[in-house]
Amino acid sequence: MKLGPLALTLGEPAGVGPEIIVKAWNQLRAGGPPFVVVGDFQSLAAASSAGSAILRRVISPEDAPRLFPDALPVLDIPLQAPVVAGRPSPAAAPQVVRWIETAVGLALSGAVSGLVTAPIAKAPLYAAGFKFPGHTEFLGELTAAANYDGARGPIMMLAVPGLRTTLVTIHEPISRVPALLTIERIVNAGLVTAQALRRDFGVAAPRLAVAGLNPHAGESGSLGREEIEIVGPAIRALKDLGVDASGPWPSDTLFPEETRRRYDAALCLYHDQALIPVKMLDFWGGVNVTLGLPIVRTSPDHGTAFDIAGRGVARPESLIAAIRLADEIARRRAG
Incomplete structure (x- = not known):
């Protein structure tokens, strides 16, 4: 099965997204994986020392692999200001949202093999009326997240070499977390995580450690x-459903190297519980993966x-790692 290129959304144009995209292309142009940027052509030109000379506007993603070694392909959806x-x-917010919607549509249609998103800024989006806590929740709405054997996404995973963490709650104030935790919510996150480990990461018999x-x-x-x-009841329910789940683990004993050898992913209950250990291990190379979606x-x-x-x-290391991982997952799904 021939895979299309990846789609890479520009993200917040006033942030580092345009710069790290250009740097990622410079490092990946010789060997790939190829991608097409969905965003504003001029923002990318301003972020490049060579200006627009390294960019090429494309009408269709299918042109991207041919152009990629010599130029950065751009599906140009210009900013209005x-x-x-x-x-x-906030004036840029409608285009930021449109770039995401366009790229998701390309992924759902099969025109691209997966989606990589440069960072967005939530405050200007909220000021413009954006109703979702973040990228992850918005993507779940756009894709009407697919059912996997009764489990539903989206679920956020953070991945670095040696550690994968997934979250039961994501962008929630810590004061709200206890009230949001339910047996059903933990079980769903565990099922989605186990299924993604098998399908997207090639782990034949996933082991989960629940914090x-x-x-x-x-x-x-x-x-x-x-x-x-x-x-505890959620862990027992996961076991009854055939998932190798252990815990509850105290957070301060879950992440040392010796403990990490005993599981394939740690299921965490709130944002910082999952993100702090990942960023301590590899601050520059971490990747955010959305599980439980019909697209990569x-x-x-x-x-x-x-x-x-x-x-x-x-520094573009995290974006480059995200591009490479998206390509790996897309190839596993295609295979």
């Missing part, structure tokens, strides 16, 4: 009862970095 690096504006919520995983109820009333989607595990945007110092 100029953007200044480091100064986000506790409280210090010492509740200390037998003396430091909180969520582990007894919610997390990855992104760099960092934000828009407005403080360094336009200065030429942004």
Whole structure:
């Protein structure tokens, strides 16, 4: 089966997205995987020392693989107003959303093999009326996330060499997390994670380690009862469904190297529980993968970095890792 190129959305044009996309193309142009940028041509030209000379507008993604060694292919959907690096504006929000919608449509149609998204800034999107907490939730809505044996996405995974973490809750204030945790929600996240490990990562018999919520995983109820009333029953339900799940694990013993050898993914209950260990292991190379969707989607595990945007110092390692992982997953799915 011949795979199409990847689609790479420009993200927040006032951030480091345009710069790291150009740098990623420079490093990947010789060997791929090829991608086509869905975004604003002029923003990319401004981020390149060679200007528009390295860019080529395309009408269809199918032209991208042929052009990729010599030029960065761009499906140009122009901004309606100029953007200044480091100064986000709600005026750009409609185009940022349109770039995502267009790329998702290409992925759903099979015109591209997967989607890689450069970082977006939530505040200007919210100011323009964006109703979703972030990329992950928006993609779930756009794709009407597919059912996998009764489990539904989207589920966020963070991946670096030696560690994968997935989240039960994502962009939620820590004060809301306990009330949001349910047995059903943990079981669903566990099912989606196990199925993605098999399908997208080639893990034949996935092992999940489920984190506790409280210090010492509740200390037998003396430091909180969520582990007894919610997390523990969810682990038993996962086992009944054929998933090799263990826990609840205290967060402070779940991530040392010796423990990580005992599982293929850690199922975490809230945002920082999953992201801090990933970024401690590989701050520059982490990848965000959305599980439970009918399309492949990855992104760099960092934000828009407005403080360094336009200065030429942004590092592309995380974006390059996201591009390569999206290509690997797409090939596994095709195979």
